[in-house]
Amino acid sequence: MKHLLDFEKPITDLQQKLAGLREQTAARQLDVDFDEDIRRMEAEIEKKKKEFYANLTPWQRVQLARHPKRPYSLDYIARSFTGFSELRGDRLYSDDRAIVAGFARLGDHRVMVVGTQKGRDTKENILRNFGCAHPEGYRKALRLMGLADRFNLPIITLIDTAGADPGIGAEERHIAKAIAVNLREMALFKVPIISMVIGEGGSGGAIGIGVSDRVLILENAYYSVISPEGCASILWKDRTAAPKAAAALKITARDLLELGLVDEVIEEPLGGAHNDHDGIAQSVRTALLRNLESLLKVDPELRVRQRYEKFRRMGKFNEGAAPGAPAAAAVSPAG
Amino acid sequence: MTDPSPPTPDSRPPEPALTPPPAQLDTSFARKPRVAANKSRRRDIPQGLWTKCPECGEMVFDKELEEQLKTCPHCQFHFPLCARKRIESLAKPGSFEEIDAHMTSVDTLEFTGTDSYAAKLEKHKSRTGLCDAVITGFCRMGAHRVALGVMDFNFLGGSMGSVVGEKITRLIEAATLQRIPLIIISSSGGARMYEGMFSLMQLAKTSAAIAYHGRSKSPYISVLTHPTTAGVMASYASLGDLIISEPKAMIGFAGPRVIKDTTQAELPKGFQTAEFLADRGLIDAIVPRRQMRERLTEYLDYLCAAPAAKKTA
Ligand SMILES: [Zn+2]
Numbered sequence: 064m065k066h067l068l069d070f071e072k073p074i075t076d077l078q079q080k081l082a083g084l085r086e087q088t089a090a091r092q093l094d095v096d097f098d099e100d101i102r103r104m105e106a107e108i109e110k111k112k113k114e115f116y117a118n119l120t121p122w123q124r125v126q127l128a129r130h131p132k133r134p135y136s137l138d139y140i141a142r143s144f145t146g147f148s149e150l151r152g153d154r155l156y157s158d159d160r161a162i163v164a165g166f167a168r169l170g171d172h173r174v175m176v177v178g179t180q181k182g183r184d185t186k187e188n189i190l191r192n193f194g195c196a197h198p199e200g201y202r203k204a205l206r207l208m209g210l211a212d213r214f215n216l217p218i219i220t221l222i223d224t225a226g227a228d229p230g231i232g233a234e235e236r237h238i239a240k241a242i243a244v245n246l247r248e249m250a251l252f253k254v255p256i257i258s259m260v261i262g263e264g265g266s267g268g269a270i271g272i273g274v275s276d277r278v279l280i281l282e283n284a285y286y287s288v289i290s291p292e293g294c295a296s297i298l299w300k301d302r303t304a305a306p307k308a309a310a311a312l313k314i315t316a317r318d319l320l321e322l323g324l325v326d327e328v329i330e331e332p333l334g335g336a337h338n339d340h341d342g343i344a345q346s347v348r349t350a351l352l353r354n355l356e357s358l359l360k361v362d363p364e365l366r367v368r369q370r371y372e373k374f375r376r377m378g379k380f381n382e383g384a385a386p387g388a389p390a391a392a393a394v395s396p397a398g
Numbered sequence: 399m400t401d402p403s404p405p406t407p408d409s410r411p412p413e414p415a416l417t418p419p420p421a422q423l424d425t426s427f428a429r430k431p432r433v434a435a436n437k438s439r440r441r442d443i444p445q446g447l448w449t450k451c452p453e454c455g456e457m458v459f460d461k462e463l464e465e466q467l468k469t470c471p472h473c474q475f476h477f478p479l480c481a482r483k484r485i486e487s488l489a490k491p492g493s494f495e496e497i498d499a500h501m502t503s504v505d506t507l508e509f510t511g512t513d514s515y516a517a518k519l520e521k522h523k524s525r526t527g528l529c530d531a532v533i534t535g536f537c538r539m540g541a542h543r544v545a546l547g548v549m550d551f552n553f554l555g556g557s558m559g560s561v562v563g564e565k566i567t568r569l570i571e572a573a574t575l576q577r578i579p580l581i582i583i584s585s586s587g588g589a590r591m592y593e594g595m596f597s598l599m600q601l602a603k604t605s606a607a608i609a610y611h612g613r614s615k616s617p618y619i620s621v622l623t624h625p626t627t628a629g630v631m632a633s634y635a636s637l638g639d640l641i642i643s644e645p646k647a648m649i650g651f652a653g654p655r656v657i658k659d660t661t662q663a664e665l666p667k668g669f670q671t672a673e674f675l676a677d678r679g680l681i682d683a684i685v686p687r688r689q690m691r692e693r694l695t696e697y698l699d700y701l702c703a704a705p706a707a708k709k710t711a
Contacts, residue, residue: 229651229656229657229661230652230657231657231661231665231666231669233651234650234651234652234657234669234670235678236678237636237675237678237679237680238632238651238652239627239628239632239635239636239651240631240632240636240680242601242651243601243605243632243634243635243636243637244636244637246601246602246606246633247605247606247608247609247612247637248609250602250605250610251609266589266598267598267601267628267629267632267651270598270599270601271632273602274602274605274606286598287594287598288589288591288594288597288598288629289589293656294591298512298591308511311507311509311510311511312509312591312594312595313507313595314594314595319595322595322596324595324596324599370606371606371610374599374606375567375603375606377596377599377602377603378559378560378561378563378564378599378600378603379504379560379593380501380502380504380561380564381502381503381504382500382501383498383499383500383501383502383529
């Protein structure tokens with residue numbers, strides 16, 4: 064029912080045992096002592112589950128981030144927002160259904176919401192290109208974010224993509240440039256921008272809508288410069304070494320928070336967001352609202368400068384023994 | 399010369415869609431000059447070092463190759479050119495002032511694959527004599543003072559980690575503050591995998607810096623050389639007011655093998671070459687290396703008011 068993954072077997076085993084016990088109780092009308100056992104077992108399962116899901120490996124989290132029942136952008140748009148009114152097309156070539164965008168309300172706030180969108184079944188996945196956007200998707204996102212900026216609507220982006228489309232058409236129509244332009248323009252928008260990585264944060268395809276004042280990430284989502292499989296095939300010439308790569312790349316929500324590369328981790332329902340769509344949508348709504356309201360208190364000019372400085376600080380390096388090097392505290396041109 | 403045939407297979411840039419070069423690339427890409435087997439030829443030319451052109455198969459005398467800025471005198475094939483030589487070929491002699499020359503990468507993630515990142519860095523430093531994959535600084539080109547960044551593919555496939563991102567960003571910021579033109583010569587397999595998400599964030603950082611440079615009303619010319627792909631192409635390399643390329647450079651986002659595997663389709667002829675992309679509207683002009691300095695100076699003459707005409711405040 065809940066679509067359990069292979070690595071969740073210890074939990075399923077316990078649950079089956081419990082179900083068996085319950086059946087026995089029901090069938091034989093056994094006495095109270097058995098109820099006690101069931102309660103104890105339930106408590107034990109709950110405890111085991113908490114332990115189990117708190118200690119998932121990075122690769123197991125990647126599996127959860129890709130879970131076929133995981134809520135996608137439109138699920139959040141339906142539950143965390145109200146009154147979604149979709150807007151389509153890049154006004155240049157086509158409408159890329161791998162990115163959805165439109166007006167919506169977040170609490171009392173009118174916002175522009177933009178998200179990469181995966182399909183639930185084969186048919187929808189073909190329509191949505193498995194959530195891998197073409198240049199048109201990034202251009203649609205840019206057009207509508209620009210509109211939001213002009214009409215003072217905060218921008219919320221939901222990120223869930225394995226990456227931008229690696230195809231012939233995407234290259235012919237300059238996917239790299241489309242992403243680059245978004246990075247440049249998002250740095251300048253005056254309205255607040257919040258991004259939430261809800262599933263997969265696949266490299267350039269993800270950051271193409273991810274230059275934001277606040278970058279939030281769900282507990283089991285990941286955000287990576289390269290897919291674990293891609294990394295594994297380069298390093299070990301073996302895609303099945305992906306679990307090792309997932310650990311080496313430090314791509315989990317907690318790792319990224321520790322490295323200072325995301326601003327906040329949103330806790331998921333026990334076992335992953337797919338177990339409770341309404342629950343996670345409520346948490347997402349609360350987090351988005353809290354961040355939006357705090358961002359709205361900041362002067363727009365200052366907000367844009369802080370956004371610049373936030374990304375400006377990212378990077379670890381050694382200055383080296385440069386005699387007479389200029390002071391590091393140079394004035395940023397965003398000032 | 400305009401035949402848009404793709405670069406030779408072993409000079410193809412890294413595979414993964416968005417990121418970094420495979421480990422072996424740095425060795426396979428650079429063609430080491432070889433001593434010609436033909437002894438009589440060796441006697442004719444005492445230096446005796448020849449390189450076989452991978453495009454036309456002709457043996458090219460290395461001294462001549464150097465004089466021609468590493469382009470084949472027979473077919474104009476552009477061999478890789480290291481960053482120092484590139485700067486020499488562009489800047490007014492003696493005018494280049496390097497900045498951040500000693501900045502080095504840190505193995506923040508303690509990344510260990512087949513080899514540790516720290517070990518890889520050491521290996522590439524000693525092999526190339528570079529601290530990382532880009533050299534930045536100021537120089538004169540014609541009448542113009544220019545902020546110049548030159549990437550070097552020999553250092554970890556020209557991949558962009560924190561150092562490349564920081565040096566490029568500082569260069570852009572300096573150009574913005576000084577209101578001078580910016581030229582970046584790219585050559586990169588993409589973001590540097592070994593620095594994980596720090597590398598991806600350099601895309602945002604450098605592109606944001608370009609946004610402010612654009613507001614300063616000084617031009618940015620992006621020059622693409624073989625190969626420029628993935629993360630660098632998805633950031634500053636694509637954001638030039640002018641985008642210029644060397645002939646036949648491979649340019650793109652995803653690696654051709656990834657595209658082939660994903661689409662299961664035959665790739666069009668000349669796919670992801672400079673000529674292919676110029677025909678599809680990405681590139682302003684394809685400029686052979688030996689004309690590059692002259693052409694860049696010409697562009698600057700159009701885009702920047704000559705210093706003499708500038709009113710002093
Ligand atoms: Zn040749």
